[in-house]
Amino acid sequence: MDVNQAKQEHLLALKVMRLTKPTLFTNLPVTCEDRDLPGDLFSQLMREDPSTIKGAETLMLGEMLTLPQNFGNIFLGETFSSYISVHNDSNQVVKDILVKADLQTSSQRLNLSASNSAVAELKPECCIDDVIHHEVKEIGTHILVCAVSYTTQYGEKLYFRKFFKFQTDEVFLEAQIQNITTSPMFMEKVSLEPSMMYNVTELNTVTHGDQGESTFGKMSYLQPMDTRQYLYCLKPKPEYAEKAGVIKGVTVIGKLDIVWKTNLGERGRLQTSQLQRMAPGYGDIRLSLETIPDTVNLEEPFDITCKITNCSERTMDLVLEMCNTRSVHWCGVSGRQLGKLSPAAFLSLPLTLLSSVQGLQSISGLRLTDTFLKRTYEYDDIAQVCVVCPFTSNEC
Amino acid sequence: MVRFLGEQAASKRQVLTANSVEQSFNGLKQLIVSHSPYLLAKLLNLNYLWFVRLSLLTKLNLFQNAELEIEPFGNLDHPDLYYEYYPTVYPGRRGSMVPFSMRLLHAEIPQYLAKPQEALDRLHNLKTVCLAILENLEKGLAEDGSMITLAQENVQASLQLWQSRLSRVMYSMANCLLLMKVGPHTYHSIIQYEPHQKVQLLSGIGRIFLQSGDVNMAERYFQDVERSCQMTGSQSSHTTCVLMNRAFVSLSQNNYAEAHASFTELLKLDPKNPVANNNAAVCLLYLGHLKESLGQLEGLVKQDPALYLHESVLFNLTSMYELESSRSTQKKQNFNTQCLKLV
Numbered sequence: 072m073d074v075n076q077a078k079q080e081h082l083l084a085l086k087v088m089r090l091t092k093p094t095l096f097t098n099l100p101v102t103c104e105d106r107d108l109p110g111d112l113f114s115q116l117m118r119e120d121p122s123t124i125k126g127a128e129t130l131m132l133g134e135m136l137t138l139p140q141n142f143g144n145i146f147l148g149e150t151f152s153s154y155i156s157v158h159n160d161s162n163q164v165v166k167d168i169l170v171k172a173d174l175q176t177s178s179q180r181l182n183l184s185a186s187n188s189a190v191a192e193l194k195p196e197c198c199i200d201d202v203i204h205h206e207v208k209e210i211g212t213h214i215l216v217c218a219v220s221y222t223t224q225y226g227e228k229l230y231f232r233k234f235f236k237f238q239t240d241e242v243f244l245e246a247q248i249q250n251i252t253t254s255p256m257f258m259e260k261v262s263l264e265p266s267m268m269y270n271v272t273e274l275n276t277v278t279h280g281d282q283g284e285s286t287f288g289k290m291s292y293l294q295p296m297d298t299r300q301y302l303y304c305l306k307p308k309p310e311y312a313e314k315a316g317v318i319k320g321v322t323v324i325g326k327l328d329i330v331w332k333t334n335l336g337e338r339g340r341l342q343t344s345q346l347q348r349m350a351p352g353y354g355d356i357r358l359s360l361e362t363i364p365d366t367v368n369l370e371e372p373f374d375i376t377c378k379i380t381n382c383s384e385r386t387m388d389l390v391l392e393m394c395n396t397r398s399v400h401w402c403g404v405s406g407r408q409l410g411k412l413s414p415a416a417f418l419s420l421p422l423t424l425l426s427s428v429q430g431l432q433s434i435s436g437l438r439l440t441d442t443f444l445k446r447t448y449e450y451d452d453i454a455q456v457c458v459v460c461p462f463t464s465n466e467c
Numbered sequence: 468m469v470r471f472l473g474e475q476a477a478s479k480r481q482v483l484t485a486n487s488v489e490q491s492f493n494g495l496k497q498l499i500v501s502h503s504p505y506l507l508a509k510l511l512n513l514n515y516l517w518f519v520r521l522s523l524l525t526k527l528n529l530f531q532n533a534e535l536e537i538e539p540f541g542n543l544d545h546p547d548l549y550y551e552y553y554p555t556v557y558p559g560r561r562g563s564m565v566p567f568s569m570r571l572l573h574a575e576i577p578q579y580l581a582k583p584q585e586a587l588d589r590l591h592n593l594k595t596v597c598l599a600i601l602e603n604l605e606k607g608l609a610e611d612g613s614m615i616t617l618a619q620e621n622v623q624a625s626l627q628l629w630q631s632r633l634s635r636v637m638y639s640m641a642n643c644l645l646l647m648k649v650g651p652h653t654y655h656s657i658i659q660y661e662p663h664q665k666v667q668l669l670s671g672i673g674r675i676f677l678q679s680g681d682v683n684m685a686e687r688y689f690q691d692v693e694r695s696c697q698m699t700g701s702q703s704s705h706t707t708c709v710l711m712n713r714a715f716v717s718l719s720q721n722n723y724a725e726a727h728a729s730f731t732e733l734l735k736l737d738p739k740n741p742v743a744n745n746n747a748a749v750c751l752l753y754l755g756h757l758k759e760s761l762g763q764l765e766g767l768v769k770q771d772p773a774l775y776l777h778e779s780v781l782f783n784l785t786s787m788y789e790l791e792s793s794r795s796t797q798k799k800q801n802f803n804t805q806c807l808k809l810v
Contacts (some may be wrong), residue, residue, distance in 0.1 A: 086789070086790050086791070090752075092719075093718075096779045099526070099528070101526050102568065103518070103522065104566070107515060107518060108518065108519055120777070121742065121774055121775065122741075124671065125667075125704070126663070127664045129638040130671045132645065132674055134674070134711055134742045135745055135777070135779045135780075136746045136783075137783060138749060138752070138787075154755070154757070154790060156790055158791055200755045201755060202754075202755045
């Protein structure tokens, strides 16, 4: 996950380790009775094992802490903690070491280092350590940029950077409403009134033809102490999205308007203040789907239309590559030039593909390379499509 | 139920010691002389050696192998697994030749192969039998419910045996439910059968709550532990428990300094405690002291390799080596040869 920038040999080594909480080691108890062949042997082994609970060796969850194994997932709202260590791998004393840790998201760059002053000197085999914390408030790509500058004993000033990328998962807006009165109430209206930048789709009605039925079905009353969840999907309006490329930074989504009725139509109403949110970031290029079928036939080519928007401030010269996956096979020429795309401009890209595996398949494998910067953007799990067998079950 | 009594019936004629194994081997020696090698192989494997093999496979995490090998035994109740099937070799002896420990292992194995429900069903059967036998014994009957009068010391021995078996089965059930992430409540019901393990069980339940993020429930259980310890008087092992629990709560509250202090205090009472030593080193890392942490852990392993050559400790050590430098591979190699020499 880390990308080395400089090819030159550096005197200092930078290492990063994500610090999720440690885990408790679990034991697998295997026991026997004294009358069995192994006799007391198994019990003895368990008693001698440092990680078993003394006096209750068959208890599975021990007390021994194990460090985190891998990077793991990170979700919006969680805190990203990491150990950053700069180690003097050489045999000479290194001077004036400055270590900076920044977090780069699509909308901002934050300094995470605890100290911003340089360390006077670092002897061989010694290290400079820092533990950084950051509460993840945006979804999308986050890049931890660690930069180290130092001076060798000969006076040569050197510098290197390392990048560590991680992604956060998406979340919809959910409003939980609880009836804290002592009588049942009828929820007449729970709506999200959007600000002028957004269109809101409420996801609390199921449409059957002309009629819409609430997702709560026939339960039209909210009993005392009951809670209901209302779900809303946010989409930026075209005029706001196109102009700036994407909506960046903190935005106002809108306010919740709640109207209810109790005994004989007694009315109540609540409005929240304007709800704020950090808008999702899309990075330099946004790839979205304009058209895609829900269901396709197995091994039959189908068409989709992608929309590629340049969300950055520079012109891009894009090359499209299509990579096949286990279930998705692209039709067409891979590696073709899409031409130049100016900032905030977009182009529509029709593509054909087919799937060789039945079931809900994820469309992955698109790679866009900006030849100006020689940077490649990967797009996987763009959308899902349901692949069915067109023949009767016997033949498939 | 009859099937469980085979061993019990045999042991009533002998003292419950290693002599019982002796006797079986003598019986088997007779077999070598008088019967076919095939039969001998079957009996020899069945009784004890198969069990040893299966336990070792399980200990090595070779669960699929263990399952394959235990499969031909079916549900451990084939007629040829009973003493009655061999009247000439074991005259008058009744019941199952399958050790209880093997039945337990047979019940537990499915949970390691992602079939915890099957494990639970089998364990539940075992529990039911244990409870039924205990009920019979308490009523003054024989284990199988028949009206044979047993000598007092035999009744006591039998009660003790089946109590311990019941507890063992309940531990297995609780562990299985833990794997299924269902909840720690079964551990609670073991306390009435093993009151001397109350502190460990309550602490264990607290840790399980911590694992799922419920710090409040965990603290409640840890408070129960402290009350229990106070009532039984201050045993150093109990104070150790209290300090350990306190440290885990601090950890859950992101207070690594406090956690480290608790582990250090524990080490004053029990300097060789491997868990406290390891955990203290882990806390140091989270506090940003890699070198110190690494030094401590390295020191512990070099001083007492037999005690510290544990999967968890080694993993922590190698993770820290990786974090320390690019030349970590060198260090790991030096270390590995040392470990290999001892293992």
